[in-house]
Amino acid sequence: xxxxxxxxxxxxxxxxxxxxxxxxxxxxxxxxxxxxxxxxxxxxxxxxxxxxxxxxxxxxxxxxxxxxxxxxxxxxxxxxxxxxxxxxxxxxxxxxxxxxxxxxxxxxxxxxxxxxxxxxxxxxxxxxxxxxxxxxxxxxxxxxxxxxxxxxxxxxxxxxxxxxxxxxxxxxxxxxxxxxxxxxxxxxxxxxxxxxxxxxxxxxxxxxxxxxxxxxxxxxxxxxxxxxxxxxxxxxxx
Numbered sequence: 389x390x391x392x393x394x395x396x397x398x399x400x401x402x403x404x405x406x407x408x409x410x411x412x413x414x415x416x417x418x419x420x421x422x423x424x425x426x427x428x429x430x431x432x433x434x435x436x437x438x439x440x441x442x443x444x445x446x447x448x449x450x451x452x453x454x455x456x457x458x459x460x461x462x463x464x465x466x467x468x469x470x471x472x473x474x475x476x477x478x479x480x481x482x483x484x485x486x487x488x489x490x491x492x493x494x495x496x497x498x499x500x501x502x503x504x505x506x507x508x509x510x511x512x513x514x515x516x517x518x519x520x521x522x523x524x525x526x527x528x529x530x531x532x533x534x535x536x537x538x539x540x541x542x543x544x545x546x547x548x549x550x551x552x553x554x555x556x557x558x559x560x561x562x563x564x565x566x567x568x569x570x571x572x573x574x575x576x577x578x579x580x581x582x583x584x585x586x587x588x589x590x591x592x593x594x595x596x597x598x599x600x601x602x603x604x605x606x607x608x609x610x611x612x613x614x615x616x617x618x619x620x621x622x623x624x625x626x
Contacts, residue, residue: 390419392470392498394478396444404449408533410513412456413603416443418471422555425469426605428540429453430531433511436460439483440529440540441469441605442476459483461508463516464501465542465605466526467494474499486516490524519544521585528593536600539593539614543579544586545621546572548607569602569610569617571625583625590622 401416412429427443437457442464445453453459459480464473464487477483477499487495489504505527508516515530522544529540547569550560565572571580580586594615602610602618610617 390471392474394474396475396479398444398446401443401445404452408535411531411533411538414443414445422551424607426603428603430514431457432513438463438514441465441542442472444472444475461486464495467491469542470495470498488518488524488527519586520589521582522579523581525579530596536598537596538601538603539596540603542605543575544571545604546570546606547604547610569621571621587622587625590618594618
């Protein structure tokens with residue numbers, strides 16, 4: 389696994405997806421891995437941009453981001469999504485860096501952390517909360533846009549298609565990470581402490597008014613029946 393670095397290292401990534409006037413998404417690569425990662429950008433009403441699960445983008449894409457709004461807050465979603473966090477802080481030294489409380493110690497090994505998710509004020513556009521039942525390891529974002537609400541998860545919710553070869557076998561059979569929306573086997577084993585509490589939180593999130601999509605930090609956005617899908621995932625935790 390690649391080590392986090394303050395050097396701005398651009399790996400292959402897709403063009404920016406402009407999902408809403410205040411919500412952008414970018415899918416990128418990881419070094420020597422088939423796994424894709426996703427960065428979510430949220431523009432607050434005051435013009436600040438919140439960056440979730442940062443990816444170093446090429447110069448043209450970064451110019452688009454900077455023209456859109458000022459990168460002001462970096463959310464490092466857990467201890468395993470730290471790769472480009474130091475590079476973003478080196479490029480934007482005034483960034484406010486936040487993370488879930490359960491990931492603070494490991495994240496602080498590679499990048500300055502200013503606060504956890506509590507007390508964050510995203511105005512009308514963005515709410516950040518910690519998920520129940522996982523000892524503060526991760527959170528979830530609720531983004532409110534003209535087209536409806538979006539939930540942004542990290543590793544608590546996967547939505548990856550089955551793959552081929554040995555890697556596909558590992559993801560499908562061993563980690564049980566692929567085959568549609570799910571909580572992976574690894575997350576259940578090593579992160580979830582109270583399945584019922586997490587399931588109840590997912591049920592509450594499924595009731596988010598005007599929910600139109602769920603962004604996950606690996607692979608595909610959930611746009612088909614997002615509320616019903618989240619309830620179905622919650623039912624597997626009982």
